[in-house]
Amino acid sequence: MFKRHQNFALLILFLALFAFFSFFTRRFFSAPNIEDILSGYSFMAILAVGQAFPIMTRGLDLSIGSNVGLGAMILFDLDKVFHLPGWASIPISVTACALAGCVNGLLVTQLKLQPFVATLATLAAFRGTVYAVSGRQLYPELATQSVKDPWIRSLEGFLDIGHLTGLSRFVRLPSLPFSFLALLVVAVLAHVVLNRTRLGLNLKTVGGNPEAAHLAGVSVRRTQIVAYLACGLCAGIVAVLLVARFTTATEATGTGMELTTIAAAVIGGVTLRGGSGTVAGPILGAFLLGIILIGLTLMGISQFTQQILTGAILLGAVYYDRLTSDRQKSASGGVA
């Protein structure tokens, strides 16, 4: 119930900021700008959903950005070096990222490393691998060539809902970028897994109290591995979407995304103590960060202000989480 309240509070904040920027900024509330927000931040929202899985099991994935970079570079290499068609290279890249996520899970469960340490190590290792396998480093002439595979390029398309519904005669509706449609699919699947399957229940149980989950017969290790695998899978999907958007893969692709996704997930009510969280929260958190950047840019306000505001919202979200947790404890007579 408290999480629902937090999501509701977040939704109110999101709508208030959206209304504020729409009122005070020229062209913020316009179809092209909404298209830009959707295409610019859907991939971050997918990553935030992915990040929510390990956080729910009391972990976190610092390597998510490097994993995106790895998937993107594998896809680039398969296209430009090995000339593999997109129908083959796309699933290979996504699978590679899912396996990389699985490696994180194994490090945490089998070697019993702290998630922070394990994924910090793989953050460096995956990024190093990106440089090592980079077709742009190995074949410098590829560095200034773009990916032209039609399967990959088609993923940067838009769905013109105005035209499809016939409403374009009356109003200019934003077209929906493919990355947003991918986000909707990921969100629905993640929601179903979390709320309608045994796995979802296990994820929250393990995150809430691993010992109790173990005593109840839940395989804690397997559940944790699946959480990191899901995170890797989201990284793989985003890697493909970014290569389609950039028409290349850079060695720096995904750098710094780990912190943004953790921030989006936490702002979205996924508590770092584990055991709870929703799918809608991280998505809303990611788009909240997006509208702040775009809104302030359109207002001509320095991006440093955006970073300060993001930090303040993050602090507010953590404080709110703490407050609700304390209330929950007092309501249950001090038993966590």
Added chain:
Amino acid sequence: MTSRDEQPGNGNRRNFLKSAAYGTVAIGAGLTGPEVLSSSIGQARAATDKNLKMSFIQFLPHTVPAAWSKGIEDVLLKQGNIEYQLLDGQAKIEVQISLMDTQINDGVNVIFLQPVDSVAIGPSIAKARRAGIPVITLNIDAVEDHAAHVEMSHYAGAMDIAKAMGAALGGKGKVAIINAPPGIVIRDQRTNGFVDGLKKYHPNIQIVADQPADWDRKKAQEVFTTILAAHPDVAGAFGVNDSMALGVVDVARDKGLLGKLVVFGDDGEKDALESIEKGELTGTQYTDVYQQGRFAAAAATVIASGGVDASSFHSKGHLLIPYIIATKETVGQIQPNQRW
């Protein structure tokens, strides 16, 4: 439907205005003092009363884009009807693309751009062109066609660096390149210029290492320390920008190699010039970056006030800014107001 460009006479007018834009820049390039240049551009004030908006999306905060931005502001703010905004790409291509989208949607008249990646920014530049917004790149070119590119003369400058470095080494020895990350055209231009310069002027000099240090002084320290361990007899290093060259100087200072190691940078920032005066850095390619920004702004002003839109540019204008190779002998020629 007839497009504006297909209308008789428009093509000639556009070509004239395009020529005028570069003409103004060329005239500017012949002037030496910033005051003279500014007043000249001031006289060519926008012929329209319409308020204009221009933005510069930088790679990341650094002395070079900061100086460009100051140069751009010098020109644009004097026009009286141009609103200017500096935006930070945070060294992330996805941020830069998002900012490009925002500026295109906001209907700015010209975008100045220092791309994070020459290929990945391509779709955004194409989008700007479709929206009729000219894009002017600074120093780092993009593979997608755009209105103009204003650069420090990377290739020729790096050739001259190779010539000067070879002379300082006595025409023989081993050298290393501390490079930019791949995927940026400037990396190829400067590397190729340096390699071709050594081949042409000092064929007995051997390049034993070429490693990226991501434009960063600290990273360059780590990279060069490793190179030095692998090749203790390395006698010289070329940092593809000054920050990386100064990183090599830091290592040379720690290892007691100052004065023995020949180190050249590229750009000509204030810290590098001071280091040359102290006898630490051997030399750098110096460009008056304030002027570079002013030239870009001059072209932008003429393009925007003349109503030239991006679709009028059938080929990219390419402007090379004059430079000198600053060494202990020549660095004194650079006046305090030209240091950035």
